[in-house]
Structures are given as C-alpha cells and as structure tokens.
Amino acid sequence: MKTVPARRLSLLLLPFCILAVGCNTFWPKREAPDARVPHVPVGDTSSLTSETVVAYLNSQADRVQSLDAGDISLTVRGPGGSPPTLDGSLLVQKPRNFRLVGKFPLTGSQEVLVGSNQERFWFYVPRMQDALMHCSYSDFETGKVDLPFPFDPDWVLEALGMAKLPADGVRKIEFDDRTRTVKLIEDARLHGQKVKKVTVCYTATMDRNVPQVKARFVYDERGKVICSATTKSVTRITVGKDPRTGAPVYATVPQVVKLEWPALETDLVLDLGKVRINGQLPLESFQMPQVGARQIDLGRDRPTGRSGVVPARFR
Numbered sequence: 001m002k003t004v005p006a007r008r009l010s011l012l013l014l015p016f017c018i019l020a021v022g023c024n025t026f027w028p029k030r031e032a033p034d035a036r037v038p039h040v041p042v043g044d045t046s047s048l049t050s051e052t053v054v055a056y057l058n059s060q061a062d063r064v065q066s067l068d069a070g071d072i073s074l075t076v077r078g079p080g081g082s083p084p085t086l087d088g089s090l091l092v093q094k095p096r097n098f099r100l101v102g103k104f105p106l107t108g109s110q111e112v113l114v115g116s117n118q119e120r121f122w123f124y125v126p127r128m129q130d131a132l133m134h135c136s137y138s139d140f141e142t143g144k145v146d147l148p149f150p151f152d153p154d155w156v157l158e159a160l161g162m163a164k165l166p167a168d169g170v171r172k173i174e175f176d177d178r179t180r181t182v183k184l185i186e187d188a189r190l191h192g193q194k195v196k197k198v199t200v201c202y203t204a205t206m207d208r209n210v211p212q213v214k215a216r217f218v219y220d221e222r223g224k225v226i227c228s229a230t231t232k233s234v235t236r237i238t239v240g241k242d243p244r245t246g247a248p249v250y251a252t253v254p255q256v257v258k259l260e261w262p263a264l265e266t267d268l269v270l271d272l273g274k275v276r277i278n279g280q281l282p283l284e285s286f287q288m289p290q291v292g293a294r295q296i297d298l299g300r301d302r303p304t305g306r307s308g309v310v311p312a313r314f315r
Contacts, residue, residue: 060161061163065094070273072088075270077267086102087103097286099286101113115288116286117287119138122289132292139298165186183199184200196218198218199216209255231254
C-alpha cells in the first residue's frame, strides 16, 4: 500500500479532525478587523475571580446538551494550495457523541467522516486511504497511541462552548485592560503530554452575535502553541425564562469558528449555518460505520508508515 507523507496526511486530516482535538493560541497573529475587541463599556473587574468566571462559563455550558448543524461549511487553507470548501453536517451530544461529515458541494461525494461514541472514536478519509481508523478511549488515554494528529476527544465540546472548565483546575487569572479581556490559565494533559490551556473572555457582557469567549489556547511545555480556536461570531438561542425576572434565558453556540495549527501553517474556518440545540439525536448516528476496505485499530494494530498511517508528534 502506498505510504502517505506525514506532512500531507496531517494537512488533510487535521482540519477535519481538529474539531475533536484540543487547541488554541496565545501570542496571536495580527487579527482581522472582525476579530477586534468591540467598543463596549469596560466591565467592572474588581469582583471577578477565577471561581466567578469559571462558574459563569460552566452555567453557559450547561445550557447546551446537544447540537445539530445540518448545513455547515468547512473552508481549509494551508501551504501548497487549499482544497475547495466542503459542505457537511455536525452532530454533537454530551458527553462524547459526535459525528462530522464533509462532502464536495457539486458531487455530494463524502470526503471525510469523523465520529465518536462513549467507547471509541474513528475517522475515514477515502481519498487518502480506503481504511477506517479507530481507537478506544481506554487505549487512547494511556498516551501510547500514535495518531496522525494530536487528538483530544473532549475538544469538540470545548471549542463549541459545551464543556465545563474544571472547578479547581484554573491556577491563574490575568486581566488585560488594553484588550478588555480576562485570561483563565489551567494545567492539563493532551495525548499524554503536559500542556497549558488558556481561555480568553471579554470582561464586558456581550450580546447579539459577539462571543463572550474570544478564544481558547493550548501550549506545550515549552510555551509553543499547539493549536488554536477563535470564535468569530455566535448564535444565541432562547432556552427558557428566568424564574425570578421572566427575562429570556439564552444559550450561546459558536456560529463561525477559526481553528489554527501553526506548525503546519494550516487553518480551518467552520460555519455552522442553522443550528438546533437540545434535541434528541438518533443513537445510530454515533455507531462506528462499516466503511472502507479495512479497519485499523490504532490502539491495538500499532500501524506504521507502511499502512499509510504516519505517527505525528507535537512540533
């Protein structure tokens, strides 16, 4: 079987699989105008602590239990040319169920399939290799599984604002009056390696389509960015009323998200289109499919370059 060069495989797989990966940046590049801090009154930061900010973000995460986006678009940019924008769909249900499909708009051919349930995750990119690659979470969590990309099964929930921050995990909080943001810094692990996660929020209360959480970042032990996700805009959906005031209660989900992998000079812009939340999603959507000429268990088969799977390490 033809071996796929590591860089080429990573570039093609990463943009679609990074939704299930943990990532963000903190010495960011120059931002586009639409990513600048909006001109809003500066919030009172005197009473803000890591506990109050975490409690607020976690209350927001509790409002979204499932997400159904049936008309998404994925635009990939990378060195050496970029594939066309793909149409697709995304299903997410806590705690680990998700399914991402990308198709060419003109032909409708399926170009990527990424999925997960409570026991296992998988991905299938037929143009690269006619094989379904999969791994159990128990094998993955040993930190000994070689993947073509650093995979974090819980990242999709973080990137979509559905995952809670650990109540006792934030070790530092920093305020930046210039950008009107607060930064939550926590120590974590990604694929068996120690990393630093940073969540950046605006200190003023945001409304309309302006995100409260600007970005989430992950760094390696050397302080180098592993990957990044910046929320460009959000959708706010009414989920009820405040029992005390009668005011509407909103759930916030990303509308447009930019995901970046600096080492590979690659980024993905994901537009979720029309989003529905908290509906009952069909369980069969999260069953591992029978596709491809063969199946490769990354936790047990330990594939090498001869199988077309080239292990990737953080760069």
